[in-house]
Amino acid sequence: MPATRQNYQEDVAGRANVDDTPELLAYYDELDDLNAGALWTVANKIEPWEPQSSSVPMLWRYNDLRDHVMRSVDLVTPEKAGRRVIYLNNPGRTDVAAAVGWLYSGLQVMHPGERASAHRHSASALRFIMEGSGAYTIVDGHKMTLGRNDFVLTPNGTWHEHGVDEGGSPCIWQDGLDIPFVNAMEANFYQVHPDLGQAVGYVVDDMTKTWGNPGLTPVGGAWEKAYSPMFKYEWEPTYEALSKYAVTTDGSPFDGVMMNYINPVTAGPVMQTIGASMQMLRPGEATKAHRHTGSYLYQVAKGSGHSIINGQRFDWQERDIFCVPSWAWHEHANASDRDDACLFCFNDLPVMKALGLYREEAFGDNGGNQPLCA
Numbered sequence: 001m002p003a004t005r006q007n008y009q010e011d012v013a014g015r016a017n018v019d020d021t022p023e024l025l026a027y028y029d030e031l032d033d034l035n036a037g038a039l040w041t042v043a044n045k046i047e048p049w050e051p052q053s054s055s056v057p058m059l060w061r062y063n064d065l066r067d068h069v070m071r072s073v074d075l076v077t078p079e080k081a082g083r084r085v086i087y088l089n090n091p092g093r094t095d096v097a098a099a100v101g102w103l104y105s106g107l108q109v110m111h112p113g114e115r116a117s118a119h120r121h122s123a124s125a126l127r128f129i130m131e132g133s134g135a136y137t138i139v140d141g142h143k144m145t146l147g148r149n150d151f152v153l154t155p156n157g158t159w160h161e162h163g164v165d166e167g168g169s170p171c172i173w174q175d176g177l178d179i180p181f182v183n184a185m186e187a188n189f190y191q192v193h194p195d196l197g198q199a200v201g202y203v204v205d206d207m208t209k210t211w212g213n214p215g216l217t218p219v220g221g222a223w224e225k226a227y228s229p230m231f232k233y234e235w236e237p238t239y240e241a242l243s244k245y246a247v248t249t250d251g252s253p254f255d256g257v258m259m260n261y262i263n264p265v266t267a268g269p270v271m272q273t274i275g276a277s278m279q280m281l282r283p284g285e286a287t288k289a290h291r292h293t294g295s296y297l298y299q300v301a302k303g304s305g306h307s308i309i310n311g312q313r314f315d316w317q318e319r320d321i322f323c324v325p326s327w328a329w330h331e332h333a334n335a336s337d338r339d340d341a342c343l344f345c346f347n348d349l350p351v352m353k354a355l356g357l358y359r360e361e362a363f364g365d366n367g368g369n370q371p372l373c374a
């Protein structure tokens with residue numbers, strides 16, 4: 001019988017605070033043998049005062065990763081790998097292969113003429129194009145051509161495959177999925193397409209041409225599914241929208257000029273479990289700090305700057321990826337006083353909000369900015 005046992009005591013009224021005695025320790029052992037336990041020995045651990053993210057604030061520098069991503073082309077074929085991806089492994093989340101919280105992310109590379117086999121899964125997915133030309137994605141028979149900073153959806157349950165045209169150049173994109181979340185829900189199914197590829201059944205880019213027109217919705221266009229019919233959100237109109245909006249607004253004190261990618265039918269998030277946004281930090285802009293529940297993965301779409309996350313400074317430039325774990329203080333700053341900087345972000349906000357778990361607060365002290373940790 002152990003002399004002591006970690007029982008997470010807290011000397012606070014209303015919290016568990018039971019001293020070990022020989023009799024209690026023997027009692028706990030008896031409960032262990034019955035695959036049971038006394039709640040007061042674990043209550044303070046499993047019910048923290050506020051969210052305790054096991055994710056570590058991280059920055060993945062594209063300069064460090066790019067050569068390794070390219071090298072995977074020589075090491076494995078997309079046919080053998082299924083998907084040739086280098087994933088981002090948060091040191092606090094290696095057990096579930098998450099980049100942050102319950103979100104997975106990776107960098108996928110494809111050479112001209114390569115094609116990954118079609119499949120579908122319960123996890124929802126997106127990709128954000130980092131470099132190269134000639135990339136395409138096919139989602140349920142809808143083919144989309146992809147360029148730099150384009151954002152594409154492959155929602156839960158849709159057949160999808162990716163490739164690069166013969167005449168293109170090597171392409172790298174960021175994948176983002178809710179695989180860890182769907183696994184945590186024990187609800188993940190995966191299927192390989194019986195033909196390993198899909199026939200294209202529509203005009204190329206039809207969904208963006210139909211649903212992606214500002215302030216207009218197609219008459220007779222019906223859409224009942226829970227995700228956005230606008231599978232691809234192109235960079236140029238996104239940047240133009242931010243630039244226009246920037247003229248009219250002071251922006252958010254925490255995020256600068258920020259717009260959400262939306263499902264044009266509902267004006268809600270693009271998919272049921274994953275939301276996404278693009279934000280512009282104007283020349284010289286530095287935001288105040290705040291924190292909120294949910295997990296956030298950023299990619300620098302344009303410019304350079306830094307973010308301070310839980311007191312730690314991360315300097316970023318174009319294509320770098322960084323994460324903000326749930327309930328971590330964060331603020332962003334543009335390094336340039338001439339050019340704007342843009343941050344793409346995807347997150348699990350739709351889950352947080354749908355389940356009533358979203359909370360947000362501003363950093364009150366120090367003029368609204370975090371002191372840096374030593």
Ligand SMILES: [Fe+2]
Pocket residue numbers: 119120121125154160
């Ligand atoms: Fe997939």
Ligand SMILES: [Fe+2]
Pocket residue numbers: 254290291292330
């Ligand atoms: Fe935030």
